[in-house]
Amino acid sequence: xxxxxxxxxxxxxHKIAITYQNRNITYKELHNNAVKNADIxxxxxxxxxxxxxxxxxxxxxxxxxxxxxMDKVIIPIEDHAKKDSVRSILxxxxxxxxxxxxxxxxxLFEMLADYPYRVDIYNVETGQTFVANPECAYxxxxxxxxxxxxxxxxxxxxxxxxKRVMLTNRNLLANIESNVASLDLRxxxxxLIILPMxxxxxxxxxxxxxxxxxxxxxxxxxxxxxxxxxxxxxxxxCTNTTxxxxxxxxxxxxxxRETYDLSSLRYLCFGGGSMPIDKLEKILCFFDKTGVxxxxxxxxxxxxxxxxxxxxxxxxxxxxxxxxxxxxxxIADKQLRELPPGETGEILVKGDNVMKGxxxxxxxxxxxxxNGWLHTGDLGRFDEEGYLYIAGRLKNVIISGGxxxxxxxxxxxxxxxxxxxxxxxTAEPHPILSEVPIARVILKEGAKADGRELIEYxxxxxxxxxxxxxxxxxxxxxxxxxxxxxxxxxKN
Amino acid sequence: xxxxxxxxxxxxxxxxxxxELKKEEIEQKLKNxxxxxxESLGFDSFLMVELVVELxxxxxxxxxxxxxxxxxxxxxxxxxxxxxxxxxxxV
Numbered sequence: 001x002x003x004x005x006x007x008x009x010x011x012x013x014h015k016i017a018i019t020y021q022n023r024n025i026t027y028k029e030l031h032n033n034a035v036k037n038a039d040i041x042x043x044x045x046x047x048x049x050x051x052x053x054x055x056x057x058x059x060x061x062x063x064x065x066x067x068x069x070m071d072k073v074i075i076p077i078e079d080h081a082k083k084d085s086v087r088s089i090l091x092x093x094x095x096x097x098x099x100x101x102x103x104x105x106x107x108l109f110e111m112l113a114d115y116p117y118r119v120d121i122y123n124v125e126t127g128q129t130f131v132a133n134p135e136c137a138y139x140x141x142x143x144x145x146x147x148x149x150x151x152x153x154x155x156x157x158x159x160x161x162x163k164r165v166m167l168t169n170r171n172l173l174a175n176i177e178s179n180v181a182s183l184d185l186r187x188x189x190x191x192l193i194i195l196p197m198x199x200x201x202x203x204x205x206x207x208x209x210x211x212x213x214x215x216x217x218x219x220x221x222x223x224x225x226x227x228x229x230x231x232x233x234x235x236x237x238c239t240n241t242t243x244x245x246x247x248x249x250x251x252x253x254x255x256x257r258e259t260y261d262l263s264s265l266r267y268l269c270f271g272g273g274s275m276p277i278d279k280l281e282k283i284l285c286f287f288d289k290t291g292v293x294x295x296x297x298x299x300x301x302x303x304x305x306x307x308x309x310x311x312x313x314x315x316x317x318x319x320x321x322x323x324x325x326x327x328x329x330x331i332a333d334k335q336l337r338e339l340p341p342g343e344t345g346e347i348l349v350k351g352d353n354v355m356k357g358x359x360x361x362x363x364x365x366x367x368x369x370x371n372g373w374l375h376t377g378d379l380g381r382f383d384e385e386g387y388l389y390i391a392g393r394l395k396n397v398i399i400s401g402g403x404x405x406x407x408x409x410x411x412x413x414x415x416x417x418x419x420x421x422x423x424x425x426t427a428e429p430h431p432i433l434s435e436v437p438i439a440r441v442i443l444k445e446g447a448k449a450d451g452r453e454l455i456e457y458x459x460x461x462x463x464x465x466x467x468x469x470x471x472x473x474x475x476x477x478x479x480x481x482x483x484x485x486x487x488x489x490x491k492n
Numbered sequence: 493x494x495x496x497x498x499x500x501x502x503x504x505x506x507x508x509x510x511x512e513l514k515k516e517e518i519e520q521k522l523k524n525x526x527x528x529x530x531e532s533l534g535f536d537s538f539l540m541v542e543l544v545v546e547l548x549x550x551x552x553x554x555x556x557x558x559x560x561x562x563x564x565x566x567x568x569x570x571x572x573x574x575x576x577x578x579x580x581x582x583v
Contacts, residue, residue: 196536222561222562430510432538469534
C-alpha cells in the first residue's frame with residue numbers, strides 16, 4: 001500500500017473530507033481533483049521531486065495527493081520561507097515543478113527571478129502554469145533514485161547544507177497505523193488542524209491519519225488566536241486537535257473556559273517542545289473534560305514515538321508516555337549498551353517508522369541510524385513502569401514556539417557579515433515561546449559593531465523567529481582540540 | 493489616535509518585542525506606519541498573538557476574532573487603526 005491509496009480507496013466516498021473557510025471538499029472530489037491534475041502534469045517534464053508551496057488549505061491537500069498519484073516525491077516548502085531559503089530547497093532537492101495556489105504562484109515566480117534553472121509553477125486552483133526562467137534548462141537530478149520515498153521533510157542543517165528526511169510509504173503507513181491504534185481514531189472524528197501542514201507532526205499524526213480512517217478535517221483558516229481556536233472547536237464540534245505548548249500557554253492565559261462548549265473535544269494532543277509541569281497542571285485543569293495527551297517524536301521517526309494517554313496524565317505528569325504500537329525505544333550509553341530504568345542516556349528508536357535516511361547525505365545517515373536504531377539526539381530515562389522522561393538534548397536544536405531552529409542556520413547568516421569572525425547561537429528561555437535564539441559573536445580584528453547592527457542584518461535574511469534576540473560580544477570561544485567551537489549538550 | 497493611547501500601544505509593542513533594541517530604536521521604526529512588525533521587529537505568529545492579547549488587556553477591549561486579519565495587524569498602521577476602531581466603538 002502507498003499513501004496515495006489512502007485517498008484512492010475512498011474515491012467514491014461522498015463524505016466531507018476537509019472543511020476550510022466555509023468550503024467543503026468530499027473524498028470523491030479530492031480524489032477527482034488530484035487525478036485531473038496528475039493527468040495534466042504527467043504529460044509535462046518534471047523531475048522526481050515536486051514542490052508544494054501552499055498555505056494550509058484544501059488546495060494543499062489537492063496538491064499533496066496530485067503528487068502522490070503521480071508516484072513522485074512530495075517536497076513541502078514553507079509558504080513563509082524567504083527567497084534564499086526557497087531557492088536553496090529547489091536547488092538541493094532538484095525541483096523542476098512546484099504546485100501552488102493563487103497568491104503564492106506570483107510570490108514564487110518573483111522569488112525565482114535570476115534563479116539559474118527553469119521551474120514550472122502550476123496553480124492547482126486555476127490550472128494555470130507560470131514558467132520561471134524559460135530560457136534556462138531544468139535542473140538535473142543528482143541524487144539516487146529513491147523510488148520508495150513518498151515525502152521529504154525539512155529538518156536541521158543550513159541553507160547551504162540542509163537535511164531532508166526521506167520518509168517512505170512504509171514509514172508513513174506504519175506511523176499512521178500506530179497513531180490510529182494508540183488513540184483509537186475513528187471515522188466520526190473531526191480533527192482541527194492548526195499546525196502547519198508541512199510540519200512532520202501535522203503531516204502524519206493529523207492529516208494522513210484522519211484521512212486513513214475516513215474522518216473529517218477542519219483546517220483553521222488564519223493565524224492562531226486563542227479565542228478563535230476555542231470558538232472553532234465549539235462551532236465545528238471538533239473531536240480532537242494537536243498543538244504545540246506555546247499555543248496552550250496562550251489559551252490558558254487569555255481565555256475563559258466557561259465561554260465555550262468544548263464537550264465534543266475527545267482529546268487534545270501536544271508535543272514539539274518542553275512543557276513545564278506547573279503549566280501542564282493548568283492545562284489539565286482548563287481542559288478537564290478532554291483527554292490531554294502529551295506526545296514525543298521527531299521528523300526522522302515519521303514522527304510519533306511515544307504518547308502519554310489521558311488515564312496516566314496526572315499519575316505520570318512530566319513523562320512523555322510509552323512507545324506507541326510498532327515502535328521500540330531504548331535508552332543507551334555512548335557504547336550503545338541498553339541502560340536499566342532510572343538511568344539517563346540517549347533515546348534510540350526502532351521500527352518501520354524510522355526514516356530511510358537524509359537525502360544525499362549517506363554519511364550523516366550512517367551515523368544517525370545504526371543497526372536499525374535511530375539516534376534521536378535526546379536524553380531520557382525510563383521509570384520502572386516503562387514510562388519515558390525526557391532529560392535533555394544532545395543535538396544542537398532550539399525549539400521555539402514548537403518549531404525547530406537550527407543554530408547553524410543562524411550562524412551561517414552571521415558569518416556572512418563582513419565584521420563577524422565567529423558566531424555561536426544558543427537558546428535562552430522565553431515564557432511563551434519556551435526558547436529563543438541568542439548569538440555570541442567574535443568580531444574581526446579592528447571591526448566595530450553593535451548588537452542593533454547585527455540584529456538588523458539578521459532581520460533582512462532570516463524569518464522573525466530565527467533572528468537572535470540579542471547579541472553578546474565575546475573575545476574567544478572554548479574550542480575542541482580540532483579547533484571547532486565547543487557546543488554543550490543541554491540538560492532539562 | 494490620542495497621544496496617550498498611541499504611547500500605550502508603542503509601549504506594549506516594546507514590551508513584547510524580544511529583540512534587544514533600545515526603545516528609541518523601536519519607536520523610530522514605528523514612525524513609519526508601514527513598518528512590518530514581523531519583518532522589522534522580529535515578531536513571529538506567536539508573539540503577534542501575545543501582542544494582541546496584551547493590547548486587549550492594556551486597553552480593556554476585545555478584538556472580534558472573526559474580524560482579525562493578522563496580515564493587516566502585523567503592519568503598525570493597520571494595528572493602530574484596528575485598536576483605534578475598537579476604542580471608538582466602531583466594531
